[in-house]
Amino acid sequence: MERSGTGYRRTARVLHWLVAIVVIATLPVGMLMLEESVPRETRDALFIFHKNVGVVILLLVLARLAYRAWRPPPPMPDHLPRWQVRIAGATHAGLYVLLLxxxxSGYVRVEAGNFPIELLDALGVPALVPVNETLETTxxxxxxxxxxxxVPLIVxxxxxxLHHRFVLRxxxxxxxWPPLGR
Ligand code: HEM
Ligand code: HEM
Incomplete structure (x- = not known):
């Protein structure tokens, strides 16, 4: 078990890296599946991946926020200037908000458009929004x-x-890092 000041707890690390990997995979899949030049069957498979993994991302982000409320992150190191601490905090908050x-919006777009989300349908989870064209296009x-x-915020x-890892060290x-803790 880690103490505050030495780093994020194991659960926070596992969740961070899971979300990082799936988000970095989901963004290009979202773009590829709309490419006319990609074969139809491949696009259909990418759509199924994108929608269902997207829902998993939503659940993982909610789990991260709940865990974070229960076990707050370690305080930022003392050597960091105030402005960097503020920008880091704002960036992290921005990432959470934008992922949500x-x-x-992906979920609402699909449900309001009356399309399937295979995972939720198989589990018998009812749609939480009505079928509605205005809602869908918004x-x-x-x-x-x-x-x-x-994307710019992730970059x-x-x-x-990486600057902290390779330049400031x-x-x-x-x-x-590492994803599983020590
Ligand atoms: C390979 C890419 C990534 C690296 C190397 C990385 C690295 C890190 C590091 C070192 C921290 C801890 C910062 C601190 O000490 O306070 C952190 C926190 C965080 N990262 Fe990443 N990250 C990556 C990808 C991502 C992605 C793709 C997302 C989301 C889209 C993300 C979201 C976050 C959030 C929200 C926090 C704040 C955690 C909290 O305090 O709740 N990261 N990341
Ligand atoms: C954080 C999670 C997600 C990310 C990063 C993401 C990213 C993207 C991106 C970059 C596109 C391409 C947009 C375009 O060129 O028009 C896209 C499209 C799409 N996404 Fe997502 N998405 C996420 C979650 C979801 C979820 C949960 C669903 C549904 C359950 C979903 C359903 C769709 C659909 C249906 C499209 C096609 C857009 C259209 O033509 O209406 N996405 N997504």
Missing amino acids: VMAV AQAIHFWTRFLL LHVGAA DGVFARM
């Missing part, structure tokens, strides 16, 4: 545009993490 917006637009905020976040990266 992305996943919820959610579709939100789902389309959110990536233009999400900033990963860039900062100040132990900030090790707060989250």
Whole structure:
């Protein structure tokens, strides 16, 4: 069991890296599945992957937030300037918000459009939103545009993490790495 100040707890690390891997896979899949040049069967498989993994992302992000409320993250190291601590905090909050917006808008777009979400359908989970064209097109637009905020924020976040690891070498990266803790 880790103490505060030495890094994120094992559960937080596992959840962080699971979300990182699936989000980094889901973004290009979302774009590829809409490409006319990709064969129809491949696109259908990518659609099924994207929708269902997207729902899993939503659940994982909610699990992270719940865990974070129960076991708050370790305080930021003292050597970091105040402005960096603030930007890091804002970036992390932004990532959580944008992931929720992305996943919820994807869910609403599909359910309001009366399309299947195979995993939820198999589990017998009823649709939480009505079939409605206005709702569908609004959610579709939100789902389309959110990536233009999400992707730059991920690039900033990963860039900062790698800067800490390879340039500053100040132990900030090790707060989250390795994925399973020590
Ligand atoms: C390969 C890419 C990634 C690396 C190297 C990385 C690295 C890190 C590191 C070192 C931290 C801890 C920062 C601290 O000490 O406070 C962290 C936190 C965080 N990362 Fe990443 N990350 C990556 C990808 C992602 C992705 C794709 C997302 C989400 C889209 C993400 C979301 C977050 C969030 C929300 C936190 C804050 C955790 C919390 O305090 O609740 N990360 N990341
Ligand atoms: C954080 C999770 C998610 C990310 C990062 C993501 C990302 C993307 C991206 C980048 C696109 C391409 C947008 C375009 O070019 O129009 C897309 C499209 C799409 N996504 Fe997601 N998505 C996520 C979750 C979901 C979920 C949970 C669902 C449904 C259950 C979903 C359903 C769709 C659908 C149906 C499209 C096709 C867009 C359309 O033509 O309406 N996504 N997604």
